[in-house]
Amino acid sequence: MNTIKLVVIGGGSSYTPELVEGVINNYNTLPVRELIFVDVPMGEEKVRINTQFIKRMIHKAQLNIEVSYTFDRKNALKDADFVMTQLRVGGLKARSKDEHIPLKYNVIGQETTGPGGFAKALRTIPVMMDICKDMEEVCPDAWLINFTNPSGIVTEALNKYTKIKNIGLCNVPIGMHYDIAERLEVDPKEISCNVIGLNHLSFVNKVYYKGDNVISKALEVKKKDGIVQNISKIDVSDFIAQKLGLVLSPYLQYFFFEKEMLEKELQELKDDKGTRADQVQEVEHKLFELYEDESLDHKPEELSKRGGARYSEAAINLINSIYNNVGDIQVVNVMNNGSIADLPDDASVEVNCVINKQGATPVTNGHLPLAVKGLVQHVKAYEQLTVEAAITGDYDTALLALISNPLVHDAEAAKNILDDLLEAHKEYLPQFNK
Numbered sequence: 001m002n003t004i005k006l007v008v009i010g011g012g013s014s015y016t017p018e019l020v021e022g023v024i025n026n027y028n029t030l031p032v033r034e035l036i037f038v039d040v041p042m043g044e045e046k047v048r049i050n051t052q053f054i055k056r057m058i059h060k061a062q063l064n065i066e067v068s069y070t071f072d073r074k075n076a077l078k079d080a081d082f083v084m085t086q087l088r089v090g091g092l093k094a095r096s097k098d099e100h101i102p103l104k105y106n107v108i109g110q111e112t113t114g115p116g117g118f119a120k121a122l123r124t125i126p127v128m129m130d131i132c133k134d135m136e137e138v139c140p141d142a143w144l145i146n147f148t149n150p151s152g153i154v155t156e157a158l159n160k161y162t163k164i165k166n167i168g169l170c171n172v173p174i175g176m177h178y179d180i181a182e183r184l185e186v187d188p189k190e191i192s193c194n195v196i197g198l199n200h201l202s203f204v205n206k207v208y209y210k211g212d213n214v215i216s217k218a219l220e221v222k223k224k225d226g227i228v229q230n231i232s233k234i235d236v237s238d239f240i241a242q243k244l245g246l247v248l249s250p251y252l253q254y255f256f257f258e259k260e261m262l263e264k265e266l267q268e269l270k271d272d273k274g275t276r277a278d279q280v281q282e283v284e285h286k287l288f289e290l291y292e293d294e295s296l297d298h299k300p301e302e303l304s305k306r307g308g309a310r311y312s313e314a315a316i317n318l319i320n321s322i323y324n325n326v327g328d329i330q331v332v333n334v335m336n337n338g339s340i341a342d343l344p345d346d347a348s349v350e351v352n353c354v355i356n357k358q359g360a361t362p363v364t365n366g367h368l369p370l371a372v373k374g375l376v377q378h379v380k381a382y383e384q385l386t387v388e389a390a391i392t393g394d395y396d397t398a399l400l401a402l403i404s405n406p407l408v409h410d411a412e413a414a415k416n417i418l419d420d421l422l423e424a425h426k427e428y429l430p431q432f433n434k
């Protein structure tokens, strides 16, 4: 592998220019020679606008990277070195349904956590399997770096059902790292954090600074703002984190403060603000208007309104450490293989891993703290059932998955939500309509 061919599936995402900014800034260590954006015809306008904008960015940086877009996925994948997946089956319209339907039954409506993430997994996993089938044929040695949500559940499906080398990524761990450095008022490069848990259900249990574990010091500092734009911070969350002795992923608010989070979502509906998906559609609209402007040749500030901050940094760090065989530690989603003693070996976990040419090897963590062990195991059981439901299209497995989601509570609500989701997303769920 001399120079790199990078294929981005879901290239029409409004986040793509941020990824490319990372590619440009790291060209010296990561010589990308070809960048192909793959999308579906429904997303043509966005992927075309992105490609033109990105060509201007690359021209400004005076780099020799060939850029194009296509709908022909298999052809694009030929001889790829890295494949990044950031697709959204059904687009933001489908996400909006994922968020609205559970709210009808007084259940959290969120794109990755709760029934919203469940529905997204059912739509996404079969498409990811098709991508892997293509990869097995035309680029069997390429690395698949997956951002597509629910990232942890998708990782588990990939590890159980394909041979393709893959790693799941999320921007939350890197966001937590920067947040902790800010609390300690130190350079992020000077600390190392240990992450345990699952994707969007993770905790930092150790923070090292100059050889000492300073997590208690980090927990003493209260911060007003959260680390992702899509989840506003609940004041008391710092207090709970202190009691647990763990820095919390913002997504834990849905579990620890479920009532308050649900009330917020219901209030936004009453105030005609819609759900996050509805709000994001407006942000996206503005972003693409900007991207279309031929005088724009750098990433606009407006992109920071999206929740995926630092996703490019996480992706580039990972690809760089694989490509250059660095052997540093990064937080990614991989198969547990004993890293967390309380979870099955074949479960996907989000933990510190050593990253080199061989991929990601998780560090050994031992047992989870008792106060969160049950929650993590509970969510993992839901995730395992969700993977099985997405692969088999079996209604009963899907129902059991929803019943076992800790945010659903009620079997009748689970059934109602499932029936509504299956109906609303019929066209994207062929496995349930055999």
Ligand code: G6P
Pocket: 112, 149, 170, 171, 172, 228, 230, 276, 280, 305, 306, 307, 308, 309
């Ligand atoms: C967070 C999550 C991502 C998610 C994003 C949504 O950053 O970690 O997994 O995709 O938020 O942001 P959005 O702007 O689409 O609501």
